[in-house]
Amino acid sequence: MARSLKFNIFRYNPQDPESTPHMESFVLEETDSMTLFIVLNRIREEQDPSLQFDFCCRAGICGSCGMVVNGRPSLACHTKTKDLPEEITLLPLPVFQLVGDLSVDTGSWFRELYDTVESWIHTKKAFDPTAKEERMENEVAEAIYELDRCVECGCCVAACGTARLRPDFLGAAGLNRVGRFLIDPRDERTEQDYYQIIGNDMGIFGCMGLLACEDVCPKHMPLQDQLGFLRKKMGITALKSFFTK
Amino acid sequence: MSVPLTANHKSLQCHRWDGVLDWAQMLSGAGLITFMWMHMILVASVVISPSVMNAIAGFFESTGLAQVGGPLIFLLFLAHFVLAARKIPFRLEGQKTIWEHAKLLHHTDTWLWVVQVVSAMIILVMGAIHMWVVLSDLPITALKSAARIQSGAWIFFYLLLLPLVELHVGIGLYRIAVKWGLAGRSDRKGLKRGENLLTLIFITIGVLTLIRFWFLKG
16 A cells, blocks of 8 residues: 655745745655655645755766655655655755745855856867867776766755864865866866865865765765875875974 | 956955864874774783883883873873864754754664774763873883773773774774875775774773783782
């Protein structure tokens, strides 16, 4: 027999002066292979057309539908109701600016982050559109690709204790982004250049090692290893510059 | 088109000290962990025999390690607190945020951090009291330690301080390993299990030591 699921959903529209933050409950019959994405669409179609949430790809690729599901930041499209109890609480991701209900603005946050960490290949070589692309070792390309799999859903940032305490913390997504360029042979930045960006408490030394980022990442990015690698790398750079200047 | 090597962001100043302080936090913690293990060997030796403990204490005394090392450990203890406190929210707003965050997330490692912080605050006070009492009454002997534990409420003092220190040490060691990439993602589960076991073993040895002191008569 199908379960009857109760969804407690955060409701608030910051654009509406009449609106106040509150929880609202909805009940739905569970269906086969039901995901939270299906649930939210059914609630919007059948019960409350004003419910705000984000989605795009429905396949864990766009990273739009990040939300807090029973306390854990997750992607709604990746979360099956069969893995959840009968009562489910949905909250918007913290840290990011609330658009309304479950919808948050991760885009502006990531835009600012990429500006801060200078998320592009830094090279003095002039780009020649007619030239063949530079070759790199396959293992290097695969390592870069592994770190490029991040879908910028913001779950790691929302789960991070440091990010909750420090609004300027780059979060695992930001540090992972820097790590991606650090191993890219086309990027001419030196370790000192990277140290300028993440060698501080806003960057890698702000990380307290709580590893919630590693545990909630819906793409299972190697964040623990990446943060450890960056701390070692930047720690050695700090010592070098401390003893040479 | 070429792009400048580093743009002139306000936030992109050189922060050499942040890295050095992070090293200092880790190394002071690792130093105190090593000290705590040596400390455990000293006091737990009373379980074997009070004379063994007296011999070890006598060695520390005669080489000047107790007289010089003791105050140095106290300074390291204070330095570690100041370094680690850079990450502790001292304002109520931050404390509420991290508490709500931990309650919501149901995440063991986040709770372990809360345990680390709370235990640190209590250890700061109780550890300072313990060090003052011991270092102002040298030499250390099994009988003097036993007399202290058998008097007043000291047994309760140590029954509280012992698990707090062992928890703090265990979590700290685990945290250093994962933060500094000494343990990879595949080692984390085993590391945590090992740490829990080690903490439990040390608490058990500590309780046995306290029991021995409780029944040790002059």
